Amino acid sequence: MPVDTTLAQYSDYAFASGFAIYVLALVLSVVDFATASVRNTVAADPRTRAVVTVGASTQDIPGRIEDRGSTRSLGERAGRAAIAVTIVALALNVTAIVLRGLATDRWPLGNLYEYALFLCAATVACWLIAVRQYPIRKLTVFVLAPVVVLLFIAAAVMYNDAAPVVPALRSYWIAIHVTIIVTASGILTFASTASLLHVIAVKARHNTRGPLAWIAGRLPSAELLDRVAYRTTIIGFPLYTIGIICGAIWAEAAWGRFWGWDPKETVSFIAWVLYAAYLHARATNGWKDLRTSWINVAALTTTLFNMFAVNFVVSGLHSYAGLN
Template sequence: MLRGWATSRAPWGNMYEFINLTCFCGLVAALFVLRRRDLRPLWVFVLVPVLILLAVSGKWLYADAAPVMPALQSYWLPIHVSVVSLGSGVFLVGGVASSLFLMKTSRLGDPELAGRLAGVVSRFPDPRILDRVAYRTTIFAFPVFGFGVIFGAIWAEEAWGRFWGWDPKETVSFIAWVAYAAYLHARSTAGWRDRKAAWINVAGFVAMVFNLFFINLVIAGLHSYAGVG
């Protein structure tokens, strides 16, 4: 709020601000999803990636509060970025749930094979509950993220004269969206509802993280607005 007040703009014009907003959306989503007592152990697994993201953004991606470049001076900035951040934050909760589901239903849950680690895994909620959390969060975040991509395409047509140009960030965002579409489809298909579907959900989350860091920081493109000099 203070950064937005100081710069007279929506405070998510670079990677530092975008990550903070995404973490905030993830925590708000967790507040709604993890209200039940049997789901409270999941909080630590949501907070760990959030703390890692905040530490990385604060240590290596911090940028002083300043006006954004002319290409970002549009009313589409708060619309597009806020919707994408909301979808990404909710996807984080779903990705954590699917990851824990895979651990719970693997050999790590066998005390004779996993030893002490099995004691930790045994405290995870029931696999059916984890699967339900992953599905419900993804089914909410999927259209939200889709609308964020659509809003970005409309903004691209206004700024660059085309709706879609296969820019690296556009491409990987589309791949992640397709992965989540495949997860929702697999979740309703006999024989794919359990571990296979969970792996697809985790793959979609990995694509989101790859898009956030590798595409923004390593590959040059029209979306190279990380604010890291």
């Protein structure tokens, strides 16, 4: 079936518009974070003690009734605007993906460019859900910064014209395996980012000066960051596991074997082991210190290596992302 060039062009327009709005949201989130006041007071209410900490605004506490007579600060207005603008950008991000699929009459995950768009959408969607559950609005900058960088790389390096997929991807499994994997990767990316910030927050307790201390002073509590990372990983890891299983089933149908230790398969398995080790350590030994967070950060590093190094450098059975 020929490609609908009009829809493909509209997809590119939606991507460009979404990228510009993501950048605007990032600027607003920087203002929110940079102007945040550093607080050391702890709420008397035991329910809020776990979430009111250095740099955490009491206006972000779920269930708190805001004083209608109070005037919001510049940072808070910017932070709330960043969330609203991010929702618009996400809608355009998803629109770009959908139009890409309609233009080519296929599932829009046929190359690395489309994978990057889907991964960014999954990460931002996970973030928007999490920010409604936890008082972590100040983390917006740490979510949007990598999203903007990845979208820039996608446009500059990964972009491919809308076209039919290669024969290896002409299967209904692409809609199952790849969608689950990329969704799980977006969730786990956010979880690992929270673990990295947990490391920064804990390290800053022993070093009250320097850039890390400045950042930590505006973050939510280390305990809250650790809890968010753990609960998010609990959701993302089962999806990641299902995605790997579906990939093995697809591999058996396409290549005659469930597992062949292809570079992408191998690195994906290493990431799976690291995420499993993180959850196992938390569940069995009750670790809540830097050791578990470093495991989650290592898993993120492995995932990024799988996306960039494996796709750009290594050749294998999965080298059909439009880069070789």
